[in-house]
Amino acid sequence: MNRVDFNTLMAIGIHDMKGALNAVISTISDLVDPVTGECRCERERLIHLQYEAQRVNDTLVQLLTLYRRNEGFYTPRFVSTAVYDLLEEQALRQKPLMDYRGVVCEIDCDEDLIWPLDTELMGGLLENVITNTIRYTGGRILLTAARDGDWLRIAIEDDGPGFPESMLGRRDEDQQGVLDRSAGRTGLGLYFCAVVAQLHAGPRPEEGDEGAADSAPAHGGHVELRNHGLLGGGTFVVTLPRLYPG
Amino acid sequence: MLVVDDFHNMRSTLRQMLLTAGYAAIDVAVHGEDAIDKLAQRRYEIVLCDYNLGEGLDGQQVLDLARARRLIDLSTLFIMVTAETTSDMVMGAVESMPDGxxxxxxxxxxxxxxxDRALRRKQSLKPLDPLVRRDDLAGAIKEAGRMLDEGEGRESDLVRLRATWAWRIGDTDLARASASTAWASARPAWAGSLLADLDALAGEVTAAEAGYREVMRETPQFMPAHDHLAALLREQGRGPEALEILRAAAERSPKSLERQRALGELALANGDAERALQAWRRALRIARQLGQPHPSDAVARIEALLASGDSRKARQAVRDLDRDFSSHPECPWYSVLARLRLAAAGSRDELDGALRELEALPDAGMPEPVREPLNRVLAELGQV
Known part of the structure; x- marks a missing residue:
């Protein structure tokens, strides 16, 4: 498999974090009046700090996961998970930022939908995508999830301007294009998402069940970027195969 | 609201969180048995129960027991609290679903x-509570139909409830219609399993088997499909296949008393004494945990011991039975049955004493499940 060299990923990650930390430092210095030494604790700046710090954290989580995967000691744990709960949890985590930006987030998912997935990996993926979406949306975000045969489809939609043409389509970790610098700071995040989706793979343990073999997903999941979604803006879609917990 | 957790710190943290969130009147239970006691004393709207409760009952057993004994209403919200390490165990085998x-x-x-979300969903079922409480399922079906017509409550919940009630009162047409509707849209496991039950009832064995297998493939954590398929296969004389299904199901979810009993019986009937022994040992333990120990489990274990050729342990097990179940009113009958089994397996010295005891027991008091095996072993001993 044509995996991207981890050193390259690390360089990109460091670049991203350096940018975020720079923003943190300059914001903090703005908090104190250079003349009077007075502390100006503005909500706007605090939210911004929170956002940049969150991004450093996200990037570290991503790099760590990618590193462990690269070294061959990340074994995903597929656990039957209530998908609505997963979406709700991630949306709630980013509520302060959404509230501040006046973003409204809705969830459209069957509350009874249960799917086996690695909650840590998928939590990281959703966190990354939602953070990114908050930046580009016009004011609305829609999280949807539904099963499609032996696949689960989760989509994060917004009403913003959408993705640049060059980023559209299915993204696989093997595609060097995922790390295209022109994609800006989303490069590593998108690569991470592709890896997370692909890590959702595995044999199907059902023996002697003829029907199952045909529909068995041979490969792991994948991610795809689209435009003109339900809200008119960009749509991030992650598709995961049905795997067996344990 | 009732909070169930075995850790003092967690209980007070939860309490504090709930108070902040605007919930008042919070009772606490410190373990599963305590929770059952509290649930028996009063009706709660919300139960927040940790899955892992230490030694005794776990959260799933509390839920199963509370539902079986009707200590909670249809509209009672039951939320299972899990730790990260146990969540795959909890979600990997669902006997009866919590509400969240x-x-x-x-x-x-x-x-x-x-x-808030779960409460909204459950509160809409309130009108059905009194009907279900007095077992008026026909009335509940009618009310659910009205709610569906008028768009009250959550459609998928109402369709599911109506289907299961219809099945229970034998309205197979309505059960099939409701389950088909649900299956066609979201393919929930309960609907697939119920359709298979209906097929099995109608004698459509092939369709039923395919139905159960489909559900097990798509939703392996839905345990009733495993149990019902095993029962179907057994009826069809496919014992070894049934045993394999039940073995895997018991491995996935080992704490169901009924499943361990079924596994014990099936294993013995198929000559797998080891497996049977393990199942009956577990059944005895679970029954004790659930507060419903029964001497028949001990007799079954003795039978499995005899089948595995360990008559020494079997004798010991009879003494255990007499001791452990001495306060059970049916104990003497099962004790006699166990001794006769010992005799039939070669311990002839047990025969006279057991027959004398049997003589002394009033025939009218014989528990029905004892009659057939008793006659069988007496015939085996040439005592009829």
Whole structure:
């Protein structure tokens, strides 16, 4: 498999974090009046700090996961998970930022939908995508999830301007294009998402069940970027195969 | 609201979070048995129960027991709190579904949001509570139909409830219609399993088997499909296949008393004494945990011991039976049955004493499940 060299990923990650930390430092210095030494604790700046710090954290989580995967000691744990709960949890985590930006987030998912997935990996993926979406949306975000045969489809939609043409389509970790610098700071995040989706793979343990073999997903999941979604803006879609917990 | 957790710290943290979120009147239970006692004393609207409760009952057993004994209403909200390490165990085998899950650690905001959402969903079922409480299922079906017509409550819940009630009162047409509707849209496991039950009832064995297998493939955590398929296969004389299904199901979810009993019987009937022994040992333990120990489990274990050729342990097990179940009113009958089994397996010295005891027992008091095996073993001993 044509995996991207981890050193390259690390360089990109460091670049991203350096940018975020720079923003943190300059914001903090703005908090104190250079003349009077007075502390100006503005909500706007605090939210911004929170956002940049969150991004450093996200990037570290991503790099760590990618590193462990690269070294061959990340074994995903597929656990039957209530998908609505997963979406709700991630949306709630980013509520302060959404509230501040006046973003409204809705969830459209069957509350009874249960799917086996690695909650840590998928939590990281959703966190990354939602953070990114908050930046580009016009004011609305829609999280949807539904099963499609032996696949689960989760989509994060917004009403913003959408993705640049060059980023559209299915993204696989093997595609060097995922790390295209022109994609800006989303490069590593998108690569991470592709890896997370692909890590959702595995044999199907059902023996002697003829029907199952045909529909068995041979490969792991994948991610795809689209435009003109339900809200008119960009749509991030992650598709995961049905795997067996344990 | 009732909070069930075996850790003092967690109980007070939860309490504090709930108070902040605007919930008052919070009772606490410190373990599963305590929870059952509290649930028996009063009706709660919300039960927040940790899955892992230490030694005794776990959260799933509390839920199963509370539902079986009708200590909670249809509209009672039961939320299972899980730790990250146990969540695959909890979600990997569902005997009866809680109304929601909360995975530790969680924030007070998440607790509030999840309770609020689940409450809204459950509160809409309130009109059905009195009907279900007095077992008026026909009335409940009618009311659910009205709610569906008028768009009250959540459609998928109402369709599911109506289907299961229809099945229970034998209205197979309505059960099939409701299950088909649900299956056609979201393919929930209960609907697939119920359709298979209906096929099995109609003698459509092939269709039923395919139906159960489909559900097990798509939703392996839905345990009733495993149990019902095993029962179907057994009826069809396919014992070894049934045993394999039940063995895997018991491995996936080992705490169901009924499943361990069925596994014990099936294993013995198929000559797998080891497996049977293990199942009956577990059944005895679970029954004790659930507060419903029964001497028939001990007799079954003795039978499995004899089948495995260990008559020394079997004799010991009879003494255990006499001791452990001495306060059980049916104990003498099962004790006699066990001794006769010992005799039939070669311990002839047990025969006279057992027959004398049997003589002394009033025939009218014989528990019905004892009659047939007793006659069988007496015939075997040439005593009829």
């Amino acid at each position: 899950y909360l995975s530790k650690p969680f924030s007070k905001d998440l607790l509030a949001v999840r309770l």
